[in-house]
Amino acid sequence: MVSGYLWIDESAPDHARSAAAGGLVRMPSPRPPWLVVYTAPDRVLVNRWPGRLWQVEIVPPEPEPEVAALAEITARIVPGAGYTHASCVEVVAEVSPALPFGAHGAAVARVVEAGQALDEPTAHRLAAARSPEAGHAYTAAWRRWSEQPRGWGLHSPVGSGLGLLGTVLQASARLRGGPGAWVVDGDGEHVVAEPWDSAFGALREAALAYGAPQLVDGAARELLAAPWDTVYGPLR
Structure with missing residues (x-):
């Protein structure tokens, strides 16, 4: 699975704020706003404080509508942008929000x-x-x-x-x-x-x-x- 970082602050929806190490963060339906998974800590865009930073692994989508929707949205991301979208991630560990x-x-x-x-x-x-x-x-x-x-x-x-x-x-x-x-x-x-x-x-x-x-x-x-x-x- 692809690894990355997920930033969660008070503006995040309930399914994201419930993140915990060892668990999953899964979108309730395959539509925006998608989970934003950053490739490295220094690519994380922090515009609210405080927040929590999680190291995650992207769980590949399975239902065909979800696969198609994610493929369409990720195709628009500029190469090297430092992030991708996901509908589900496995939470590996919490790391310092200052990273x-x-x-x-x-x-x-x-x-x-x-x-x-x-x-x-x-x-x-x-x-x-x-x-x-x-x-x-x-x-x-x-x-x-x-x-x-x-x-x-x-x-x-x-x-x-x-x-x-x-x-x-x-x-x-x-x-x-x-x-x-x-x-x-x-x-x-x-x-x-x-x-x-x-x-x-x-x-x-x-x-x-x-x-x-x-x-x-x-x-x-x-x-x-x-x-x-x-x-x-x-x-x-």
Whole structure:
């Protein structure tokens, strides 16, 4: 059987949330949304937190309608996309939900959880501790990563961690920010205002510094991690 990884969070249907090691996750009927099985942890798309990550093996479909439906949908997947669809999987084991964020994923998960709990006073503290030069150091590290060979569809140096961080921080601004937490930018889009915008920059930079230390030297790491270290203390 083909092995892979299944991400399950609170938005998953009941038949997926009941996953347990040694059991099966089976769709009640052969129609979308299909189970999404990723080929490797770093290909897992995490857009909600927290969640659970399961190592699974795909059970081949048997009834002819199910075989045909799966064949049609999987034929549309771009080669190398890093995932496939399934109607049934055997659950092998639960693994760390931080694996999609890379070798230092536990640190990235800590930053995501801080973004999820962020309030306005803490956002002010992060913004105040952020250097004007941090953005340049972040861009340089990102450029260094983008110049390296990598598989198609990899989201960032820390997987989908940065996108997830943006999602949870916006939710925190909606939940705990005052009436001025959102503004309309020049394109007519609603975006977070200060101090939330700078706080996002500080957390994003900490996620990169701690989650992808191979991309930053000592001075850059200190610059990128300074707001986090000031407010929360260094990550170990």
